[in-house]
Amino acid sequence: MLSFGRFVTCTIAALSCLSLVYCEKYKFCMVDGKGGYMKSGRYCPNLDIAESKVECVVALDRLDCLRRLSKGTADFSVFTAEDLVTAQNSKIEVLVTNELRYNAKDNYEYEVVAVVNNNAGIKSKHDLKGKRFCHPGYGYETDWTRILANYFEASVVTPSCDTDLTITENRIKATAEFFEASCKAGPWVNNPSLNIQLKQKYAHLCELCGNPSKCSINDEYWGRRGSLLCLTDGAGDISWARLDDVKTHFGLQSGLVPDQYSLLCPDDSLMPLTAAEPCIWVVKPWPVVASRRSVAQEIQEIVSSLSPNVTGWRQSVLKLLETSYTVVKKVDSVEPIESYLHRATGFLSANSFSGCHPPRTINICTTSIIENAKCAWMRESAAVYGLEPDLECIKADNTTHCMVALNQKAADIVMVPSDLVHRAEKEYNLTTLFYETVNVDEKYITVAVTKPESNIKTFADLRGKKACFPVYDGVAWNTVKKVLFDKQLIKNCPLEKEITNFFGPSCTPGLPDNLSGSMKKTCQEDTFNGEFGALQCLSSGAGDVAFVSRNSIKKFVSSENENSANSKLKIEDFKILCESKTKPCHLSWAPLGQGMIRNNSTDLWKKDTLDVFLRLDNLFGKSYQSLTTPFTMFGKYDGKSDLLFHDATIRLRSVATSKDFDTMVYPYKDFLNVDTMCINSNASRISFNGYVLLFIAAVSVRFCFN
Structure with missing residues (x-):
C-alpha cells in the first residue's frame, strides 16, 4: 500500500x-x-x-x-x-x-550455550572456579565476534584491572587465574610477537589444546566443533559452544551419552542437553x-x-x-x-559490559570535520566488535596542530604524511607506531624529474640550476640533501645552508627566511606548493628539475588535462634523471603515512594501541573476512578520498615494508641522519687536522732542540 x-x-x-x-x-x-x-x-x-x-x-x-x-x-x-x-x-x-x-524455523542465526561434564561437580556458576575450560578460540571473528566469544567469561570471571597490564592482558590474566587450565587457541592479539609472549606467560590457557606449544587455529580443539571435542575427549570440564553445533556433535558422535553432559544455565541451574527449550546465554540475531x-x-x-x-x-x-x-x-x-x-x-547485555574504571581511551587526532566524522564511525564500529581500549576522536585544524596536541598530551595518536615525519620527530618528539603499507607503485618513491630536452645528465649538472621541491624538510628535500652529501657535491655543515647555495633561484615552499638565499625566488606559494606544485613549477619553465614522488607524475598529467581544456601534457613531457644503468633510478622511498605517538609513551600503552589498530585493519581493512564490510578504513568516505588513512593502503604494519620480502633499497628513514653524518665527518676532519698540526709541531720542536 x-x-x-x-x-x-x-x-x-x-x-x-x-x-x-x-x-x-x-x-x-x-x-x-x-x-x-x-x-x-x-x-x-x-x-x-x-x-x-x-x-x-x-x-x-x-x-x-x-x-x-x-x-x-x-x-x-x-x-x-x-x-x-x-x-x-x-x-x-x-x-x-x-x-x-x-x-x-530458527528464530536466531545461532544461540550459544555452556555445556558441562556432569562428573566435574559443576552445579552453578559458583562451581566454575578451578575447572578446565574449552573455548572455541579466536580467528574467525566474522562468524563469532569477540563480544560473543568473551561473553561467558565476562559473565562469570571477576575482571582484572591491573594498571601495569594492557586491557587484553588483563582479560587473559583474569581467565587464567579463574580456570585451572584451558584451550583458547588462535590469535589472542594481532601482533604475532606479542601473541607469542602472552601465550608463553599464560601457558596454561593453552594447556588443554592438542598442541599446547602452538595453540593455533590448526589445533584439533580450535573452532566451533573444537571446543566440544575438547570436552567430550575428556580434556575439559566445560565448553562454550553454539547450540546447533551441540546438537550435531552429540547426535553424530557414536559412543557419546548425552546424559553425561548438561547445560549450565545463566540462572545457576542445570538442564539436560535434550531439553525442549534449552537455556541460552546469548543469541546472534539474523x-x-x-x-x-x-x-x-x-x-x-x-x-x-x-x-x-x-x-x-x-x-x-x-x-x-x-x-x-x-x-x-x-x-x-x-x-x-x-x-x-x-x-x-x-x-x-553482551554489547554493554563495562570495562575497568577509569576506562582507557585512545584519543585520535583528526584534521577536518569530515575526517572527524569518519573517525567517529570507526569508533562506533570498533565498539560493537569488542575492540578495547575505547576510541575517541578529537578535531584539530591541521596535522601540525595535531602534533602539538600530542606533544601536550591532549591527543594520543595522529596519522602523519611522510613529508611531515622528520618534523614530527625533531620538533614534537613523536615516534612511529605503525605504517600504512601499500603496493610498490603507491609508495612515495623520490625521483629527480627534468624535461626531455634538458642537458642535465648527472647530479653534478644540477649545480646552479633552478630546483622545485614540494615542501621544505619533506621527503624530497631530505633525500636530495643526503644524495648531494653522499656524492660530495655538498660537504660543509650545516647542510641546510649548503643545499641552498648549491641550487640557483628555486622554489621550496615553507623554506625558512634565514635559509632562503636565492632558493625562493621562483616560488609562487599557491601555485607551486606540494607534489603537483613542484611539477607545475617544472612544466611552466620556472624550474629545471623537480624532486617528487614518481607516482605523482601520471596523476599530475591526468589532473592538468582534466582541469584545463588547453592542457596537452603527456607523460613523455617528463624525464626521470638516472645516472646509472645498473642501479635503481629512485633516490629514496617512504610509506604514504605513519601512525605516530609520543616518543615517551609507555610500552604498555604502545601494545594496547598497536593491537587496536591491527584489529581494526583485520576487521575493516582490505582483507576483511565478511561478505560485505560494515566500515571501510582504507577508502572513500562520503565521496572524499584519503581521509584518516590513504585509500591505497593495503594494511597497517609495525614495519614499513608491505611484505617481509619487500627489499626495495634506499628507505627514507635511513636518510634522516645526514646532518649527524656531516657533523661527525667534520669532527673527524678537524680531529685529523689537529693531529697533523700536533705532529708537525712536535717534529719542529725536536728539530730545533737537535
Missing part, C-alpha cells in the same frame, strides 16, 4: 502522462562484496525497467547505507545485528521489516532488511513478496538481498531497533 504522500505524487504524475506508473522507485542501498558477491553490476541494471519498484544506490559499506537512510538518499538495505547496534548508538532511526534466514520509517510498510510488502520462484525485477532484488541467507521472513510488525534487539537474549 502506498503512503498518502506517494499516492498524491503518483496520481499527479498519472494525470499528467495519462498512464498509471510507479513514478518513484524505492532506493535499495547496495554494498558489493568480494568475488561472487560483487552483485551490483549483474543485477542492478535489471531494475532500470519501468515496471520495477526498486532501483539501486551503490554504497561503499553498510554504515554508508545507514548514513544514506538517515539522509533520505536511500530507502532500505541489509544490515547485521552489529550494524543495528551502531545505528542505535548513533541515534539513526530505521525500522526492521524482514529477516534473512538460513531456514524459516541479518535484517531495515528501512526508513516513512516507507517501512511498503518495503516490507515488496520484500515479503520475494521467493525463490519470482521472476523479472523481483528476482534481481532477491539476488541483491541474499548473501548465504535464502529465506525471507516477515517481521510480525515493522519495529524499531530497540524492541527488535531487546528480544534477542543476552545480545544487548
Whole structure:
C-alpha cells in the first residue's frame, strides 16, 4: 500500500502522462562484496525497467547505507545485528521489516550455550572456579565476534584491572587465574610477537589444546566443533559452544551419552542437553532488511513478496538481498531497533559490559570535520566488535596542530604524511607506531624529474640550476640533501645552508627566511606548493628539475588535462634523471603515512594501541573476512578520498615494508641522519687536522732542540 504522500505524487504524475506508473522507485542501498558477491553490476541494471519498484544506490559499506537512510538518499538495505547496534548508538532511526534466514524455523542465526561434564561437580556458576575450560578460540571473528566469544567469561570471571597490564592482558590474566587450565587457541592479539609472549606467560590457557606449544587455529580443539571435542575427549570440564553445533556433535558422535553432559544455565541451574527449550546465554540475531520509517510498510510488502520462484525485477532484488541467507521472513510488525534487539537474549547485555574504571581511551587526532566524522564511525564500529581500549576522536585544524596536541598530551595518536615525519620527530618528539603499507607503485618513491630536452645528465649538472621541491624538510628535500652529501657535491655543515647555495633561484615552499638565499625566488606559494606544485613549477619553465614522488607524475598529467581544456601534457613531457644503468633510478622511498605517538609513551600503552589498530585493519581493512564490510578504513568516505588513512593502503604494519620480502633499497628513514653524518665527518676532519698540526709541531720542536 502506498503512503498518502506517494499516492498524491503518483496520481499527479498519472494525470499528467495519462498512464498509471510507479513514478518513484524505492532506493535499495547496495554494498558489493568480494568475488561472487560483487552483485551490483549483474543485477542492478535489471531494475532500470519501468515496471520495477526498486532501483539501486551503490554504497561503499553498510554504515554508508545507514548514513544514506538517515539522509533520505536511500530507502532500505541489509544490515547485521552489529550494524543495528551502531545505528542505535548513533541515534539513526530505521525500522526492521524482514529477516534473512538460513531456514524459516530458527528464530536466531545461532544461540550459544555452556555445556558441562556432569562428573566435574559443576552445579552453578559458583562451581566454575578451578575447572578446565574449552573455548572455541579466536580467528574467525566474522562468524563469532569477540563480544560473543568473551561473553561467558565476562559473565562469570571477576575482571582484572591491573594498571601495569594492557586491557587484553588483563582479560587473559583474569581467565587464567579463574580456570585451572584451558584451550583458547588462535590469535589472542594481532601482533604475532606479542601473541607469542602472552601465550608463553599464560601457558596454561593453552594447556588443554592438542598442541599446547602452538595453540593455533590448526589445533584439533580450535573452532566451533573444537571446543566440544575438547570436552567430550575428556580434556575439559566445560565448553562454550553454539547450540546447533551441540546438537550435531552429540547426535553424530557414536559412543557419546548425552546424559553425561548438561547445560549450565545463566540462572545457576542445570538442564539436560535434550531439553525442549534449552537455556541460552546469548543469541546472534539474523541479518535484517531495515528501512526508513516513512516507507517501512511498503518495503516490507515488496520484500515479503520475494521467493525463490519470482521472476523479472523481483528476482534481481532477491539476488541483491541474499548473501548465504535464502529465506525471507516477515517481521510480525515493522519495529524499531530497540524492541527488535531487546528480544534477542543476552545480545544487548553482551554489547554493554563495562570495562575497568577509569576506562582507557585512545584519543585520535583528526584534521577536518569530515575526517572527524569518519573517525567517529570507526569508533562506533570498533565498539560493537569488542575492540578495547575505547576510541575517541578529537578535531584539530591541521596535522601540525595535531602534533602539538600530542606533544601536550591532549591527543594520543595522529596519522602523519611522510613529508611531515622528520618534523614530527625533531620538533614534537613523536615516534612511529605503525605504517600504512601499500603496493610498490603507491609508495612515495623520490625521483629527480627534468624535461626531455634538458642537458642535465648527472647530479653534478644540477649545480646552479633552478630546483622545485614540494615542501621544505619533506621527503624530497631530505633525500636530495643526503644524495648531494653522499656524492660530495655538498660537504660543509650545516647542510641546510649548503643545499641552498648549491641550487640557483628555486622554489621550496615553507623554506625558512634565514635559509632562503636565492632558493625562493621562483616560488609562487599557491601555485607551486606540494607534489603537483613542484611539477607545475617544472612544466611552466620556472624550474629545471623537480624532486617528487614518481607516482605523482601520471596523476599530475591526468589532473592538468582534466582541469584545463588547453592542457596537452603527456607523460613523455617528463624525464626521470638516472645516472646509472645498473642501479635503481629512485633516490629514496617512504610509506604514504605513519601512525605516530609520543616518543615517551609507555610500552604498555604502545601494545594496547598497536593491537587496536591491527584489529581494526583485520576487521575493516582490505582483507576483511565478511561478505560485505560494515566500515571501510582504507577508502572513500562520503565521496572524499584519503581521509584518516590513504585509500591505497593495503594494511597497517609495525614495519614499513608491505611484505617481509619487500627489499626495495634506499628507505627514507635511513636518510634522516645526514646532518649527524656531516657533523661527525667534520669532527673527524678537524680531529685529523689537529693531529697533523700536533705532529708537525712536535717534529719542529725536536728539530730545533737537535
